[in-house]
Amino acid sequence: MTPKLVDPFARxxxxxxxxxxxxxxxxxxxxxxxxxxxxxxxxxxxxxxLDRLCTAFVGLGVEKLRVTGGEPLVRKGxxxxxxxxxxxxxxxxxxxxxxxxxxxxxxxxATDLHSFGVRRINVSLDTLDADKFARVTRWGRLRxxxxxxxxxxxxxxRVKINAVALKGFNExxxxxxxxxxxxxxxxxxxxxxxxxGDLGNENRIGQYWPVSDIRHRLSERYTVTDLAHRTGGPxxxxxxxxxxxxxxxxxxxxxxxxxxxxxxxxxxxxxxxMCLGQEDKADLRLPLRSHPDSDTPLVQAIHAAIGRKPKGxxxxxSRQQVAGQVSxxxxxxxG
Ligand code: SAM
Ligand code: SF4
Numbered sequence: 001m002t003p004k005l006v007d008p009f010a011r012x013x014x015x016x017x018x019x020x021x022x023x024x025x026x027x028x029x030x031x032x033x034x035x036x037x038x039x040x041x042x043x044x045x046x047x048x049x050l051d052r053l054c055t056a057f058v059g060l061g062v063e064k065l066r067v068t069g070g071e072p073l074v075r076k077g078x079x080x081x082x083x084x085x086x087x088x089x090x091x092x093x094x095x096x097x098x099x100x101x102x103x104x105x106x107x108x109x110a111t112d113l114h115s116f117g118v119r120r121i122n123v124s125l126d127t128l129d130a131d132k133f134a135r136v137t138r139w140g141r142l143r144x145x146x147x148x149x150x151x152x153x154x155x156x157x158r159v160k161i162n163a164v165a166l167k168g169f170n171e172x173x174x175x176x177x178x179x180x181x182x183x184x185x186x187x188x189x190x191x192x193x194x195x196x197g198d199l200g201n202e203n204r205i206g207q208y209w210p211v212s213d214i215r216h217r218l219s220e221r222y223t224v225t226d227l228a229h230r231t232g233g234p235x236x237x238x239x240x241x242x243x244x245x246x247x248x249x250x251x252x253x254x255x256x257x258x259x260x261x262x263x264x265x266x267x268x269x270x271x272x273x274m275c276l277g278q279e280d281k282a283d284l285r286l287p288l289r290s291h292p293d294s295d296t297p298l299v300q301a302i303h304a305a306i307g308r309k310p311k312g313x314x315x316x317x318s319r320q321q322v323a324g325q326v327s328x329x330x331x332x333x334x335g
Contacts, residue, residue, distance in 0.1 A: 004060060004061035005057075005061055005062070005303070006306070007274075007309035008307060008308075008309065009259075009309070011260070011261060011309070012061065012262060013061070013262055013309070014061055014063045015062065015063070015064045015066070015262050015263040016054065016057045016062045016065050016066070016263070016265075016266060017065075017066045017068055017265045017266070018050065018053075018054060018065065018067055018266045019068050019069050019070060019072075019265070019266065019267050019268045020047075020067055020069055020070070020081065020268055021044070021070040021071070021072065021075040022038050022039050022069065022267075022268055023038050023070045023071065024069060024070045024071040024074065024102070025071055025074050025102070025104055025139060025140075026071065026102050026137040026138065026139050026140045027137065027138035027139050028102075028126075028136060028137050028138070028140075029135075029136055029138065030136075030166070030193050034138060039268070039269065044268050044269060045268060045269065045270050045285060045288075047077055047081045049285075049288055049289070050268075051084050052288060052295070053266065053270065053284060053288060054085060055088070056295050056298055056302065057302070058094055059093075060299065060302060062094070063094060063096070064095060064098070065094060065096070065098070066099060067082070069268070070268070071102050072099050072101060073099075073101055073104070073105035073108075073109055078109075079109060079112050079113075082112070082113060082118065083116050085097055085116070086117040090117075097116070097118055098118060098120055098121060098122070099113070099121050100121070100124065101121060101122070102140065103124070103144075103148040103149055103152075104140065104141075104148060105148065106121075106123070106147075106148030106151050106152045107148045110148070110154070110155040110157060111151075111155045113152075113155070113157065114156050114157055118157060119157065120157065120158040120159075120160065121152060121157050121158075122159075122160045122161075122162050122189075123149055123159055123161055124161075124163075124164075125145060125162070126164050126166065126169070126170050127142075127163075127169070127173055127177075128142070128173060128177060128180060130142040130143065133145075136166070136169065149184075153184070159184075159186045160188070160189060160248075161181055161186050161188045162189050162191055163189070163191065164190075164191050165190045165210075165214060166207050166209055167207050167209040168207070169207070171209060174214060174218070175221065178218070178240070178245070178247070179243075181245065182243040182245045187245065187246045187248065188245070188247050188248070189235055189248030189249065189250060190211050190214050190248070190249055190250070192208065192209070192210060192250060193207050193208055193209075210251075211249040211251050212251070214249065215249060218238075218240065218247065222240040222242050222243070223240070223241035223242060224238045224239070224240060225238060225239045225241060226238055227246065234250045234251065235248040235250050236248065236251070237249075259312075261275075264305075264306070264309070266284070267281075269285060270283065270284045270285030270286075270288060271284070272302070272305050274305060274306065274308060275309065275312070278310050282301060282302075282308070283301075284301055284302065284305075286301075287300070287301045
């Protein structure tokens, strides 16, 4: 039997996030610049190559696969990829197949996604105000996303809303977003903005709204109970007793979540990032493409990469400068 993936700090790697495209139909201000240059198509893994890679990871013990991007649902033929991955759900090797999406294409794909075994999805949505939505996504339309969320729920998908916490932008929507999610029976997670990509003229430190403050403000209106359960990821959860709703907080900057990290990230070009906050990566495209008939070199390269997974990241917002900043955009590593 092939040995499973365990890193040098005894963490079993069971969760793969895979970015299937760097392209997107939005240009969120914290994620992309307005004039993005995308990768030439030949650089991208084909859907067949993505299948082979993900299948290798499943064979090595990965139980949860999250498809992301860019916007995963703008990749041509992506449904065929979900359909193909569903065989690992059927075999029992994969426990969960899921995706993170901006919601713009859900009205087209929700029913098929459900039929291929997807049960829960994350939809990113920072505001319920149409004008603010247009500003933060630059190209997005709120109505289309809300329509997509409705379609997803009608198809039987459980939806979790992810909102990036932005100072002076969606602070005033804390309670309206909370109440909307409660009324629609959706969980809500707030994400602290991360120092990804090129800060350029946009001072992200100014946009940083700590989730500790969100928690505090919620506790002024609700009875907030800490929940013990963790997903192995960066989110911590509380329950609002009055609404029985779960609120998640992703605090990569103010808390260290690295000790329970069970995940790695694969880019759409086949680079494996062992840590979101570090530059080290492994090229899996080369062993994949140079050995079309044997997965042995690929599996060896995966093991070698996991053997280099670092203990943690170095993000630090103290002293008003961003230390440990990494230069790539979230759309590259898939958030
Ligand atoms: N396009 C899909 C979406 O928006 O859900 C999937 C890819 S997107 C890169 C994944 C997540 O990363 C989204 O929830 C987005 O809000 C988040 N994100 C992007 N840039 C970020 C940043 N600088 N800090 C925190 N979260 C960020
Ligand atoms: Fe696109 Fe998602 Fe990045 Fe927004 S956060 S630009 S929707 S990839």
